[in-house]
Amino acid sequence: APTKEPLTKKGLRHQWGGIGLSWPFPEINIRWALLIVCAIKMMTSHSFIPAALLGLLFIPSFVHAKEPVPVVVTLPVLKDLVEQVGGYHVRVQSLITGLENEHTYTPRPSDVRVIQKARLLVTIGLGLDTWIDPLIQNADRPDLIRITTSAKVPLLFDQSASQAGKSHPIGNPHIWLDPENVKIMSWHITEGLSRIDSSHQVAYRKNQADFSRRLDRLTQEMMDRVKGLSDAHRKVITHHPAWPYFAKRFGF
Numbered sequence: 001a002p003t004k005e006p007l008t009k010k011g012l013r014h015q016w017g018g019i020g021l022s023w024p025f026p027e028i029n030i031r032w033a034l035l036i037v038c039a040i041k042m043m044t045s046h047s048f049i050p051a052a053l054l055g056l057l058f059i060p061s062f063v064h065a066k067e068p069v070p071v072v073v074t075l076p077v078l079k080d081l082v083e084q085v086g087g088y089h090v091r092v093q094s095l096i097t098g099l100e101n102e103h104t105y106t107p108r109p110s111d112v113r114v115i116q117k118a119r120l121l122v123t124i125g126l127g128l129d130t131w132i133d134p135l136i137q138n139a140d141r142p143d144l145i146r147i148t149t150s151a152k153v154p155l156l157f158d159q160s161a162s163q164a165g166k167s168h169p170i171g172n173p174h175i176w177l178d179p180e181n182v183k184i185m186s187w188h189i190t191e192g193l194s195r196i197d198s199s200h201q202v203a204y205r206k207n208q209a210d211f212s213r214r215l216d217r218l219t220q221e222m223m224d225r226v227k228g229l230s231d232a233h234r235k236v237i238t239h240h241p242a243w244p245y246f247a248k249r250f251g252f
Contacts, residue, residue: 115139128173178245
């Protein structure tokens with residue numbers, strides 16, 4: 001099962017009968033286009049084949065590809081992870097675009113509508129996206145399945161944790177900057193998607209396994225790149241304590 005399929009200049013990727021078809025005219029439904037072609041063929045030919053094809057076009061919609069699962073996430077990095085696992089079986093929307101501060105984000109009224117339409121919510125947890133709780137309440141979605149991706153992740157605590165208001169007292173939430181943590185996060189996402197869409201469970205698990213292997217290769221490549229650095233070149237200054245997971249994994 002492929003990962004998220006990109007839109008190309010040739011047109012949108014349409015799903016018909018479970019098969020990805022490249023269609024250069026997204027404003028024209030493929031089913032109706034084939035219907036027109038078969039009708040013309042019937043008028044110009046005595047063959048029964050066009051008639052048979054015409055009948056196939058009216059097979060009930062349940063034999064066609066299912067609609068993508070609507071998923072809402074709190075951060076763009078989670079959007080990417082859900083798409084890596086879900087591929088074209090999911091439609092993901094991130095409430096934060098990447099331009100806002102995830103700690104102090106103020107939800108918009110449109111976010112409530114997104115929550116109302118979602119079947120799965122994916123968050124970080126650890127106090128990073130607590131602003132999502134009022135949204136769930138305002139959307140009247142206590143039944144919304146929620147996946148907290150920080151569960152079972154080995155947490156790091158900031159050295160300045162004793163300084164109130166200047167750190168993350170329940171654990172640093174920037175867990176995705178360590179590839180090993182990302183594998184745990186993607187596992188949680190796989191379990192959540194499999195729970196609400198069991199018909200694609202095999203595809204989700206395969207995608208997650210492929211993604212984990214790519215992360216392993218990336219981690220090894222990074223290790224090889226930095227192994228020759230001296231201690232003097234491993235010191236990093238940041239404006240916010242967001243990088244300890246990366247630093248610990250790669251020796252900075």
